[in-house]
Amino acid sequence: MQLNLSELTSKKNLLAFSAGVDSTALFFLLKENEINFDIAIVNYNLREESKEELEYAKTLAKKHDKQIFIKELTLTGSNIEKKARDIRYNFFEEIIMENDYDNLITAHQLNDKLEWFLMQLSKGAGLVELLGLQEYIDKENYKIIRPLLHTSKQKLEEFLKENSIKYFVDKSNFEDKYRRNYFRHEFSNRFINEFENGVSKSFDFLQKDLKSLNINYTPIFKEKSLTIFKNLHDENLNIKVIDKHLKKEGFLLSKAQRDEILKQQQTVISNQVSVCISDEFIWICPYVIKTMNKKFKEFCRINKIPKLARAYIFNRKIDEKKIVKTIYS
Numbered sequence: 001m002q003l004n005l006s007e008l009t010s011k012k013n014l015l016a017f018s019a020g021v022d023s024t025a026l027f028f029l030l031k032e033n034e035i036n037f038d039i040a041i042v043n044y045n046l047r048e049e050s051k052e053e054l055e056y057a058k059t060l061a062k063k064h065d066k067q068i069f070i071k072e073l074t075l076t077g078s079n080i081e082k083k084a085r086d087i088r089y090n091f092f093e094e095i096i097m098e099n100d101y102d103n104l105i106t107a108h109q110l111n112d113k114l115e116w117f118l119m120q121l122s123k124g125a126g127l128v129e130l131l132g133l134q135e136y137i138d139k140e141n142y143k144i145i146r147p148l149l150h151t152s153k154q155k156l157e158e159f160l161k162e163n164s165i166k167y168f169v170d171k172s173n174f175e176d177k178y179r180r181n182y183f184r185h186e187f188s189n190r191f192i193n194e195f196e197n198g199v200s201k202s203f204d205f206l207q208k209d210l211k212s213l214n215i216n217y218t219p220i221f222k223e224k225s226l227t228i229f230k231n232l233h234d235e236n237l238n239i240k241v242i243d244k245h246l247k248k249e250g251f252l253l254s255k256a257q258r259d260e261i262l263k264q265q266q267t268v269i270s271n272q273v274s275v276c277i278s279d280e281f282i283w284i285c286p287y288v289i290k291t292m293n294k295k296f297k298e299f300c301r302i303n304k305i306p307k308l309a310r311a312y313i314f315n316r317k318i319d320e321k322k323i324v325k326t327i328y329s
């Protein structure tokens with residue numbers, strides 16, 4: 001089985017454990033590879049078996065001397081999948097902050113990666129979105145690591161059966177209720193069973209292509225609500241960076257707004273956000289009107305701080321010399 005565990009060695013790891021095929025297999029694979037970890041489980045009380053699953057998690061934790069973090073609730077209403085995910089990740093973050101974990105490990109596998117890919121493909125997506133399920137994600141205070149992304153569900157099932165390890169099958173996955181399950185049952189499981197190696201290799205090639213595009217989503221300067229990125233000198237990449245940043249801030253750009261940004265290079269979106277693409281940088285900040293003194297304006301002109309970003313910098317007293325020093329260094 002192809003597992004990349006190097007990032008987990010000698011670290012404090014938390015495994016998101018659901019007692020299903022994937023996370024049960026991962027539990028034992030981590031043990032087999034002498035990786036230290038504790039577990040966290042959320043019981044939404046959506047299914048009768050969830051109580052047994054929780055009991056199983058407790059038993060495993062006790063037997064293998066792991067700490068276990070449990071959240072119990074009764075989930076109701078609509079949009080269950082999203083609600084469950086939000087609750088789950090918030091719970092994991094709380095545990096990580098309170099207990100100083102380095103990594104959150106989830107048991108997503110190759111079938112999940114293809115399902116994600118197909119779901120994005122069905123909606124209309126580019127390379128970044130198609131490859132959205134990533135092996136490593138850097139969060140502010142920890143990493144999310146998915147060591148099973150090269151391993152098929154079938155292989156994990158075989159591993160569990162060969163070693164007579166108990167696991168639970170999530171029945172909700174059998175109802176073609178959600179779009180993802182349509183892809184799972186109609187297509188991706190059969191496809192992976194037949195072409196596992198090719199699919200895994202293709203994802204690696206695509207990942208390398210994505211890396212070559214060198215899309216840098218990390219700002220080179222951030223203070224208050226002013227964010228500055230490097231100009232990537234490619235319209236498609238620049239708009240991706242802007243789009244992603246604004247999405248994170250809760251601002252969804254329309255196609256017309258994206259076109260406007262690229263056409264004007266300096267523009268105000270919905271009377272709220274200034275977006276400026278200068279020769280070397282992309283500047284994003286709230287749109288503000290403010291009278292500025294001559295000295296400040298002159299400094300901005302000389303140092304190519306775009307007009308639409310100036311009032312915000314002045315108003316919020318962000319040190320303009322510090323900006324210039326940082327971005328030109």
Ligand SMILES: Nc1ncnc2c1ncn2[C@@H]1O[C@H](COP(=O)(O)OP(=O)(O)OP(=O)(O)O)[C@@H](O)[C@H]1O
Pocket residue numbers: 015016017018022023040041042043044085088105106107108112
């Ligand atoms: N109830 C749960 N408690 C703890 N961990 C869970 C739970 N459900 C899922 N996980 C973790 O998340 C992984 C993915 O689970 P699943 O495929 O069911 O979720 P998903 O809808 O793809 O969620 P997401 O992609 O948002 O993590 C599991 O392998 C497991 O590591």
